[in-house]
Amino acid sequence: MLRYPGFVRLWAADGLSNFGIFIFGLSLQLLLIHVLDADQLEIGWVRSAQWLPSLLFGLLAGVIVDRVQRKTLLIATDIASCVLLLAIAGMGLLGMLSPLGVAVLVFLLGTAAVLQGGAHQSFTADLLPPSLLASGNVALTQTYTAAQTVGPLIAGALAGVVGAPVTMLINAATYAISAMLLAGVPGGRPAERGPSSSLGADLREGIAWVYRHPFLAPYALCLHAWFIGNAIAGTVYIFHATRLGLDAGAVGLTLGVAGLAGVIGAGVAERTARLLGTGKAILFCDFLTGFAWLAIAVAPQTDLLLYAFCAAQFVYGIGLGLRGPLEMSSAMR
Numbered sequence: 370m371l372r373y374p375g376f377v378r379l380w381a382a383d384g385l386s387n388f389g390i391f392i393f394g395l396s397l398q399l400l401l402i403h404v405l406d407a408d409q410l411e412i413g414w415v416r417s418a419q420w421l422p423s424l425l426f427g428l429l430a431g432v433i434v435d436r437v438q439r440k441t442l443l444i445a446t447d448i449a450s451c452v453l454l455l456a457i458a459g460m461g462l463l464g465m466l467s468p469l470g471v472a473v474l475v476f477l478l479g480t481a482a483v484l485q486g487g488a489h490q491s492f493t494a495d496l497l498p499p500s501l502l503a504s505g506n507v508a509l510t511q512t513y514t515a516a517q518t519v520g521p522l523i524a525g526a527l528a529g530v531v532g533a534p535v536t537m538l539i540n541a542a543t544y545a546i547s548a549m550l551l552a553g554v555p556g557g558r559p560a561e562r563g564p565s566s567s568l569g570a571d572l573r574e575g576i577a578w579v580y581r582h583p584f585l586a587p588y589a590l591c592l593h594a595w596f597i598g599n600a601i602a603g604t605v606y607i608f609h610a611t612r613l614g615l616d617a618g619a620v621g622l623t624l625g626v627a628g629l630a631g632v633i634g635a636g637v638a639e640r641t642a643r644l645l646g647t648g649k650a651i652l653f654c655d656f657l658t659g660f661a662w663l664a665i666a667v668a669p670q671t672d673l674l675l676y677a678f679c680a681a682q683f684v685y686g687i688g689l690g691l692r693g694p695l696e697m698s699s700a701m702r
Contacts, residue, residue: 375555376496376505382550383489384512386447389543391520392527392536393454395624397475398607399524399617400461400533401468409608411468416604418472422479423596428579430487432571439492440554446485447548453478454541461534496554507635510693514631514686521628525621595655602662610678613670623678627686634690642695651695657688 371377401407401415434442457474460466497505527536580586610620634654641650664681668674 373496373501376493378550378554379489379492379496380505380508380512382443382447382547382554383509384516385543385550386450386547387513387516388520389454389540391517391624391628392524392543393540395521395524395607395617395621396528396533396536396540397471398604399528400457400466400537401471402608402611403528403617404461404533405466405468405471407468412608413604415468415472415475416600418476419479420596420600421476422483424593426480426483427487428575429572430483431575433484434487434491435571439488439495440551442484442488443492444548444551446481446488447544447551449481450478450485451541451544451548453481454537454544458534458537458541461532461537503639506693507638510635510638510690511632513693514628514635514690516628517631517686518625518628521621521624523621525617525619525624529617599658606665609665613674615675615678619675623675623682626679627682627689630683630686631690631693634687635693636690638691638693638695641691647695651692654688654692654695657691658685661685661688 397415397419398412401412405411407415453474457466457471460470493505493509494502523539524536527539578585579589607620610623611617615623638650641653644650645653661681661684664684665678668677668681
């Protein structure tokens with residue numbers, strides 16, 4: 370893989386932006402809880418705004434990715450994300466933020482992330498030969514989970530010292546550097562569809578193809594359910610942990626444990642797929658993540674709470690780390 374400089378630059382850019390994502394994820398909720406004094410309903414609205422673009426624009430993003438240069442789209446979404454994060458940080462420092470304002474900005478960030486995700490997966494396939502695609506996906510997933518380990522730890526530590534708005538400035542910087550790295554990546558394959566093709570027709574064709582496919586239709590429905598459930602659990606988790614007495618540093622530590630476990634899970638993904646088969650391995654991952662959230666929900670408030678949450682997040686991280694490369698490799702077949 371190191372013989373393909375375009376992929377190496379994409380790998381570095383992806384690692385930087387993922388590092389910032391996990392700083393932002395914890396910083397956002399700490400901003401809502403400690404700076405804006407948001408209640409559970411307001412936190413839910415903001416987190417819903419973060420994930421709503423995936424439901425609204427997920428299929429549309431796939432059509433757009435096929436119509437534009439993927440490199441250009443990735444750079445544009447990095448720049449847009451940087452500007453939006455600077456706006457959140459600046460308004461937070463000036464005391465001009467409200468939960469509604471955060472929700473609007475986070476919705477725009479989520480929209481950029483949806484476009485970025487579709488372009489990123491396709492662009493990876495442009496930069497590597499098919500024989501190295503599975504290994505490339507594993508490398509990207511391991512970098513993602515490494516960022517998942519370090520990001521929350523830094524976010525928790527910095528938020529306790531300089532505050533959540535300043536911590537978000539680091540995320541903005543990672544997107545800016547990512548855009549500069551991507552500028553040096555070869556353009557990859559051109560857009561697959563010409564301007565004469567109707568956007569609506571492409572969207573209808575894609576929906577019909579996915580939801581009539583004997584394998585993809587049930588898989589997509591299960592993925593929707595998993596996504597919604599995981600988004601709900603992730604939203605409630607930080608609020609639940611802080612209400613039980615864990616401070617920002619402790620919450621960051623538990624999320625960092627999940628990231629460390631994710632690196633381990635991604636590293637054994639190929640071996641697990643050979644042992645169980647890809648489909649059964651993905652189901653196994655879902656049982657692991659579900660068990661982890663159940664353990665967190667029933668954990669009693671004792672002196673061992675931090676250890677219990679770390680153990681549950683370790684199990685969750687193993688499941689999530691396994692799932693990433695398995696899904697990506699399956700989708701590329």
